[in-house]
Amino acid sequence: MATISDVAKLAGVSPSTVSRTCSNHPSISRRTKERVRKAMTELGYEPNFQATSLATQNSKTFGILLPSSDYDVYQKSFYLEAIRGIGLFCNQKQYMNTIITGQNDEELLQTVQSMVKGGRVEGFILLYSRHDDPVIKYLNSEGILYVLIGKASKDLSDAIYVDNDNIQASRELTNLLISKGHKKIGYISSDSEYNFSQDRKSGYMLALTENSIPMNSQYIVECAGIPDYNNGKIKELLTLEDRPTAIVTSDDVLATLLISTAYTLGLKVPDDLSVASFNDSLLSHLSHPQLTSVDINALQLGIEAASQIINHIENPDLLATKIIVPHRIVERESCTSLK
Amino acid sequence: MATISDVAKLAGVSPSTVSRTCSNHPSISRRTKERVRKAMTELGYEPNFQATSLATQNSKTFGILLPSSDYDVYQKSFYLEAIRGIGLFCNQKQYMNTIITGQNDEELLQTVQSMVKGGRVEGFILLYSRHDDPVIKYLNSEGILYVLIGKASKDLSDAIYVDNDNIQASRELTNLLISKGHKKIGYISSDSEYNFSQDRKSGYMLALTENSIPMNSQYIVECAGIPDYNNGKIKELLTLEDRPTAIVTSDDVLATLLISTAYTLGLKVPDDLSVASFNDSLLSHLSHPQLTSVDINALQLGIEAASQIINHIENPDLLATKIIVPHRIVERESCTSLK
DNA sequence: TCAAGTTACGAAAGCGGTTGCGTGAATTTG
């Protein structure tokens, strides 16, 4: 592998000049720069990453925190898309990233601490945000840079995050159902520990209120843990005396589950029940009927997160920004007008 | 952040001694080591990663190649699990990894080349293996270390890879159906460009042959691209005069699709049609009925791949090994005995 | 024409580690 002095020798200049040519320093003459550049391409020179990092005290690297264990298995495709987005942006900006995960919170925290102390990373992107997370607590206490994908909880109001406007999205989705004549609308969510789940519920409630539709607490169901089509709560909801004619779910997985359950009970979707959901994952295409779902642009969330963290690495005193990535309702077959 | 000389000063020794203590060099006395270790923990010292990399000429980093664009969207959960496994092992071994992806092959290759020349990585894990891949071609021509997840194609017989024994798995799965009395068994696969898809087909055929069941070419269907439950080929298969009573599919996505299609045609699973599939993804739990599927241990595939590459980074003249990760058939509701 | 000011570049000191070599002290050997 060619080094800077190889290039320098070939071009008949000093290493400093080569270095300055790379960063396009003004005090190198046009003609010299050209000579140096020619030598660089001739040797296929690329600056050594470690050496540069060491000299500039910037590792140009950040960690990507994947939730410990499979604490929410059914967000996988979301995670992968986000990771892909992060990778895309990184590669483009010549930054490095590294996946960090662990069997449990303890292990995760250990790794994070070691990475920070070893100067391996400049910051972190967290693919999740949770109440009372030990890692976040540590990062805050040490003043280490991080950006969240998904809104920070209230206690982290000054964190950098990128997210969708989940309240608005859910409101629009619910309004879509209302516009189709539905009034008895239910809401099914996964763990409400997640902020997005909370927000989507808020949006749902907001839409009802705006349209003067009274809230029915029996219509709101929360399914914790890994779902299963034998889920009792969903069955209860569907066998209610005055069951809903439409349901908003917090993600495609639940929607799929809901549809299965409905079939089991002899209800047809969308004829007897309209279903609207979030994430626009592969499931939206696969389920039968295909789901009306909100595309949350996971790839873009990843790209923006990477962009933010790189920005903040290079400009440490930038203010904490909040980025909202647009969503898009994709109408398919699972919602129909009330007859 | 504490440096090696801070530690040296505090312990009253030279930096060399601290360094040797870290690597547990024999020529440092027990007592001195203890003094140094005490100083290290006192200062919370962790060796600077860049400096170490530069000095040892080992970046302890490798790239993870994600297929360009979403060229097979419906393997997402597999990819994420594998990535998680890689991350897990890396963190444990104090290695770094970096996600590499791109909009197209060209871009991907560019990034790979730049990483190699900049000494950013020591090698790569490829999350896919494909015929005639430009990246693999480059890696081979330059003699750069890489390990494949998924079997190498024949032309790469000396590559390092980790994979399942897909032939055997498919054979077992098919035999399961045969043992339940089925003789008219079909096979549906995604793109046969993938090696795993080929192997699963081979296993299926092998099982038939072994049981002297004649092959029926009408029973073998290949669905390229992103599937959709309106898929004509699947419908054709199911409306055949002498339609199969059981079908093996190359993944859960296709199985789900198959079930939807079957319902559309008035066929009940498993009563009228048994379905067996691969990957044991979330879909296996979500579909109705739940799928009998082969768990391919994606996490373990990732762990082994990471283990292999780290091994080869540290022992460059190790021979190319092939690791087979065990599979496990998970029986659920989608397969039943032929009445 | 000469002092002052630019311009264009090189020398060298880091960045934070690792490691070959040298050496005084402690230990063993004859």
Add this chain to the structure above:
DNA sequence: CAAATTCACGCAACCGCTTTCGTAACTTGA
């Protein structure tokens, strides 16, 4: 007990790049 080893550690060069500072050479103005 002197000589020969062995032990335990420090010195300093090096990994490849960045950047401050210094300085020739060249330009400018009076």
